[in-house]
Amino acid sequence: MFKKIICLLLLFLSIKTFADDGYRLWLKYDLIKNQKERESYARITKFIAVNSQLEIVKTASIELQSGLKGLLGKTVPVIASSKSTGGIVFQLSLNKDLNEEGYSITSQNGNIVINANTEKGILYGTFELLRSIQTGKSLSNISIVSNPKIQYRMLNHWDNPLGTIERGYAGSSLWKWYELPENIDPRYKDYARANASIGINATVVNNVNASARFMTKEYLLKVKALADVFRPYGIKVFLSINFAAPKILKGTKTSDPLDPQVRAWWQAKTNEIYSIIPDFGGYLVKANSEGEPGPQDFGRTHADGANMLAEALKPYTGVVIWRAFVYKPSSKDDPKGDRYKEAYNDFKPLDGQFDKKVIVQVKNGPIDFQPREPFHPLFGAMPKTPLAMEFQITQEYLGFTTNLVYLAPLFKECLESDTYVNGKGSTVAKVVDGSLHDYHLTAIAGVANTGSDRNWTGHFMSQANWYAFGRLAWNHELSSEQIADEWVKMTLSHEPKTVKTITKILTESRENYVNFTTPLGLHHIMGQGIHFGPEPWLMKSDRPDWASAYYHRADTLGIGCDRTKKGSEALLLYTQEVQNQWNDPAKTPLPYLLWFHHVGWKTKLSTGNTLWDELCTRYYTGLQSVKDMRKEWNSVKPNIDKEIFEDVAGRLAVQEREAIWWRDACVLYFRQYSKMPIPAQFPKPERSLEEVTKLVEIYQLR
Numbered sequence: 001m002f003k004k005i006i007c008l009l010l011l012f013l014s015i016k017t018f019a020d021d022g023y024r025l026w027l028k029y030d031l032i033k034n035q036k037e038r039e040s041y042a043r044i045t046k047f048i049a050v051n052s053q054l055e056i057v058k059t060a061s062i063e064l065q066s067g068l069k070g071l072l073g074k075t076v077p078v079i080a081s082s083k084s085t086g087g088i089v090f091q092l093s094l095n096k097d098l099n100e101e102g103y104s105i106t107s108q109n110g111n112i113v114i115n116a117n118t119e120k121g122i123l124y125g126t127f128e129l130l131r132s133i134q135t136g137k138s139l140s141n142i143s144i145v146s147n148p149k150i151q152y153r154m155l156n157h158w159d160n161p162l163g164t165i166e167r168g169y170a171g172s173s174l175w176k177w178y179e180l181p182e183n184i185d186p187r188y189k190d191y192a193r194a195n196a197s198i199g200i201n202a203t204v205v206n207n208v209n210a211s212a213r214f215m216t217k218e219y220l221l222k223v224k225a226l227a228d229v230f231r232p233y234g235i236k237v238f239l240s241i242n243f244a245a246p247k248i249l250k251g252t253k254t255s256d257p258l259d260p261q262v263r264a265w266w267q268a269k270t271n272e273i274y275s276i277i278p279d280f281g282g283y284l285v286k287a288n289s290e291g292e293p294g295p296q297d298f299g300r301t302h303a304d305g306a307n308m309l310a311e312a313l314k315p316y317t318g319v320v321i322w323r324a325f326v327y328k329p330s331s332k333d334d335p336k337g338d339r340y341k342e343a344y345n346d347f348k349p350l351d352g353q354f355d356k357k358v359i360v361q362v363k364n365g366p367i368d369f370q371p372r373e374p375f376h377p378l379f380g381a382m383p384k385t386p387l388a389m390e391f392q393i394t395q396e397y398l399g400f401t402t403n404l405v406y407l408a409p410l411f412k413e414c415l416e417s418d419t420y421v422n423g424k425g426s427t428v429a430k431v432v433d434g435s436l437h438d439y440h441l442t443a444i445a446g447v448a449n450t451g452s453d454r455n456w457t458g459h460f461m462s463q464a465n466w467y468a469f470g471r472l473a474w475n476h477e478l479s480s481e482q483i484a485d486e487w488v489k490m491t492l493s494h495e496p497k498t499v500k501t502i503t504k505i506l507t508e509s510r511e512n513y514v515n516f517t518t519p520l521g522l523h524h525i526m527g528q529g530i531h532f533g534p535e536p537w538l539m540k541s542d543r544p545d546w547a548s549a550y551y552h553r554a555d556t557l558g559i560g561c562d563r564t565k566k567g568s569e570a571l572l573l574y575t576q577e578v579q580n581q582w583n584d585p586a587k588t589p590l591p592y593l594l595w596f597h598h599v600g601w602k603t604k605l606s607t608g609n610t611l612w613d614e615l616c617t618r619y620y621t622g623l624q625s626v627k628d629m630r631k632e633w634n635s636v637k638p639n640i641d642k643e644i645f646e647d648v649a650g651r652l653a654v655q656e657r658e659a660i661w662w663r664d665a666c667v668l669y670f671r672q673y674s675k676m677p678i679p680a681q682f683p684k685p686e687r688s689l690e691e692v693t694k695l696v697e698i699y700q701l702r
Contacts, residue, residue, distance in 0.1 A: 019643035022455030025194050026467055026490040029070030029130070033494075037136065038072055044112060044139055047087035048078045056119035057090060059232040060126040063193070064088065067130040085110025088129070090122050101201070101234075102147030105129055112139060120201070120234040124148075124474075127197040135489045146475070149433040152319075152359075152388070152443035153473035154202035154238070155195065156284065157450070161211050161219075167394050167531075169401040170451030170458035175205060181225035188226060191450070192233035198470025202236045204445075208286035208323060210240040212248040215269055220276050227277045236281035238321070243285060243305060244293035245269075256298040257308035270312040282318030283309050284361070289326040302326075302346065303353040310355035319441060320355070321388060324362045324378060327545065338561075338568035339545040340366045344377050352384035359443050361388040364414040366570070367551075369397050369447075370523045371514045372410070374582070374592055377573035379428045380419030380436070388443035389415075389432045393465050395449065396531050398513060401458030402654040404629065405513045406506035408468035408480035415476045420577035429476045444473045459651055460644050463491065464506060480507055498639040505629050512629065514591075516622025516659040520615060521560065521594030524551040525666070527696055533658070534665035535696050552594070554673045558601050558611065560594035571596055590614075601674040612674045619663040620682045626652070626659045665692045 032038040045068055050061045061078050068076045082089075089111045098104060103116040103125030114125040128144060158166040159173040176185055195203070205226060206214055213219050227237040246252040246265040256262055273280050287294025287305055295305030306322040313320065327342035347360060354360065360382065365373025369392040379387060391411055398405045415429040422436055430436040432444060446469040449457050457463050464487045471483050484506040488499050517534070518525060525536040525548040538548040545551075553561050563570035564583055571579055582588050585597040590606065593599060601612045609617060630652045637645050664685040667678060678684055685692075 020641040022460050022463070022644060023190075025456060025463055026134075026487055027067075027193060027197060028491060029067045029134070031073050032071050032133075041133055041139065042072050042074065044086055045072065045076055045088055047082055047084065048076055049080070049082045049087055049089040049111075050078055051081050052090065052092055052119070052122075054092075054119040055232050056123050056234055057092070059196075060090065060119075060123040063123075064126045064130065067133075071130075071133055087111050089113045091115045092117070092119070092122065097145055099147045101199075102145070103128065104146075105132075105142055105144040107139075107141050107143070112142060123196055123234055124199055131197075131486065131490070135486055136494060148199055148474045149429075149476060150442045150444045150473055152202050152281075152321075152441075152445075153200050153470065154204060154443065154445045155200060155393075155448040155450075156204045156208065156240075156390070156445045157448045158207045158209075158394075159205065160207050161213060165451060166207055166209065167392075167396040167447070168449075168451050169394065170449060170456060170462075171453040172451060174450055174452060175226065177219070177222055180222035184225060184229060188229045192230045192235055194456075194466075195235055195470065196233035198467055199474035200470045201234050202238060202281050203230065204238040204240055204284045206240045208240045208284060209290075209292060210242040210286070212242040212245040214239050215241065215245045215249060217272070217276075220273060224276050227279070231279065236279055237277060238281040238284055239273075240284045240286065241309075242293065243287045243295070254298070255293060257295045257300050257305045258298075263308055263311065266309060266312040270309075270316070270318075274316050274318075280316070280318055282313060282320055282357075284321045284323070285309070286323045286325065289323070301350060301353070303350045303358075306358045306360075307353075307355045310357035313357055318357075320358045321361050321443065321445075322354075322358055323390070324360050325368075325390075336568055338563065338570045339550075340563060340568065340570040341377075341573060344381065344573050347378060347385075348381050350385070351382040354385050356440065359386045359388045359441050361390050361443070361445060363390045363392075364411075367524060371398055371405075371510070371518050372413075372521070372591055373523065374595055375414050375417040375419070375428050377570075379431045380421030380426060380575070381573070383421070383437040386434070386439040386441040386443070387431060388445060389428070391444070391446045391469060393446040393449040393469050395462065395465075396447075397526060398510075399517075399655065399658065400532060401462060402651050402658060403513060404459065404461045404505070404509050404648070404652060404655060405465075406461070406468070406480070406484065406509045407465045408472065408483050409507060409510045411468065411472050412476075412480055415472070418578070420575040424577070433476070446473070460648055461506070463487070492641075492644070493636070493639045495639045498636045501632050501636050505632050508625070509629065512622055512625035514622075515618045515625065517662050519618030519622065520590055520611075521592050521596070522552055522666075523595065524548060527699055530699070533696050533699050534662045534692075536666055536669045537693065553598055554670055556673055556675070558599045558603070559615075559670065559673070560598040561596070562598045563596045567598070601676060610676075612670075612676045613679050615670065616667055616679050616682060619667050623656070623659040623663050626656045630656060661692065661695065665689075665696070668692060 048061055048064055065076055065078055091113050098117050100118050101120045103121040105114050105125055116122045161177050163172045165173050244255040246262050247255045251265045252261045286292050288296040306320050309320045324343045324347050326346050327339045362376050362378045366376050417428050419426045426436055434442040449462055467487050468483045471478055484503045488502045527533040527535040528538055536548045541547040551561055552559055582596045585599055599611050603611045605614050607614055664687050668689040
């Protein structure tokens with residue numbers, strides 16, 4: 001008997017101390033600890049009235065019932081209809097205040113009513129209601145009206161057929177192509193649930209550096225299996241295509257978009273896709289960029305290529321999303337040459353020439369997902385062509401999964417930038433959501449940070465970036481702090497001081513990272529091969545614009561890239577109002593200073609420091625900020641799951657080591673040019689420049 005008691009006790013303890021592995025993301029429907037709070041929610045969630053058999057409505061009722069059971073500790077019955085009060089009612093009815101996917105949640109006649117014009121709206125309203133309960137909001141007299149500001153809210157997966165992920169840092173691909181279509185991993189459904197909960201309604205499942213095999217029937221059937229899982233959650237599947245697929249698959253002798261046989265091939269292929277996946281979303285295309293084939297191979301334009309695909313999609317609802325990330329071979333000897341201008345020069349002349357089914361997808365900045373970039377000059381420059389925003393959720397240039405960097409501030413900084421194209425207030429967000437130029441199609445994409453790691457994103461805190469992207473894609477007016485507060489309460493803790501501390505860590509983390517890697521507008525000085533660690537000394541590469549020196553232009557006089565009229569003239573691509581903000585180095589905000597100006601080492605800045613002293617200060621204080629983050633994280637240990645706490649603590653320790661690496665490399669290297677001492681208040685690096693250089697070389701080995 002005694003042995004049985006001991007066994008039961010051990011079993012109980014093992015259950016109570018079972019670690020949280022992060023798999024559930026922000027969909028943690030754990031029992032609300034406060035009994036009074038739990039009972040108050042229970043009194044107004046006695047039933048779920050569902051008078052619809054639509055597939056997505058059924059999904060919503062299942063999610064709501066499951067969520068309430070976990071949060072309240074009881075099963076809430078789903079009924080067809082009720083004249084009782086104290087429950088949740090799904091209501092599909094015409095509401096002029098709502099768009100196709102919008103919803104309202106209101107208190108009506110003693111019930112909470114989720115109203116929408118379509119079944120998708122019911123699903124999104126359901127997740128909003130659950131989020132309100134998870135974050136401890138009152139449901140008494142609830143009144144919410146919410147419409148997505150952007151039509152296509154998508155994840156772009158850079159996943160390859162062999163299971164690798166380009167710029168993926170959380171394991172292998174989610175998609176097990178060799179097992180599909182017969183074997184459906186339960187993880188696919190959980191992926192769809194997570195996306196639907198934050199309003200993401202589209203996904204591109206393969207890399208923009210696309211394999212033509214995705215156009216074969218064998219792979220289309222695999223993609224269909226994913227589409228079937230995603231459909232009940234309102235998610236459409238898109239495919240990245242290889243522009244040369246007709247020739248690669250031996251269907252034609254060329255891939256010229258004006259060749260009749262090529263156009264016929266794409267029409268037939270599109271017909272085949274829709275016969276397999278009736279709600280197929282469309283095509284994403286990377287063309288004539290970084291060696292990928294495209295219409296320019298045949299003397300055609302990007303518009304020619306995009307319009308050919310749009311013609312094939314004409315009978316269907318699908319669209320073409322054509323990426324504007326292009327840059328031709330450039331010469332360092334050309335004083336006006338600048339990769340900054342490439343996409344603008346290619347696409348601006350084509351404004352108005354694209355088919356109505358085409359969206360041009362533009363990265364947030366003109367170079368390549370740097371820790372900080374000015375907004376891309378194309379935004380606002382193409383009023384006749386819908387422009388989609390492309391953000392990177394995966395941390396290619398932001399420390400992979402060893403660094404805690406919350407990206408909502410980066411996203412917001414870009415979206416809130418003013419293009420002035422139609423006067424003051426012409427923000428990038430208003431361009432993207434169509435309100436500025438009345439775009440008939442709108443889209444926003446995030447390059448996914450998911451992988452096969454049990455917690456999905458490698459670094460647990462990187463889940464917040466997936467979450468933040470979805471929330472901002474739905475409503476770009478939300479603040480970084482609000483989103484962080486929600487995520488912390490849904491995933492980590494409700495204890496007020498803990499929530500405040502972690503929210504602070506998150507919201508300050510991006511600026512901290514910029515300070516210890518690329519302060520004052522430095523950019524593209526990372527390790528070349530895998531974009532990891534510092535390599536400011538890289539003078540030559542296969543292309544001039546892959547070398548760090550192409551961007552920082554450090555010499556004995558100063559540092560920075562002159563993009564004014566006297567330099568590359570990239571600044572002239574913006575409206576006069578924007579030029580006025582950045583044209584004078586004395587008035588240019590410090591975060592963008594070296595983006596646009598070559599500044600002398602001894603130049604006094606607005607901080608009172610010389611440029612050199614300020615550069616050193618940023619590197620040293622950036623390192624100190626990581627040490628501070630570690631202390632702040634340690635302070636919340638009692639209120640965080642042990643496994644999650646230890647994992648994040650370990651990664652923060654790695655981040656501190658990498659911050660020292662960045663500081664030493666950049667301060668020692670640029671000191672060679674400045675010929676100035678490191679400010680006396682800062683300790684000197686313990687390593688030599690030669691030692692740091694060798695460390696970087698190790699990481700570049702293949």
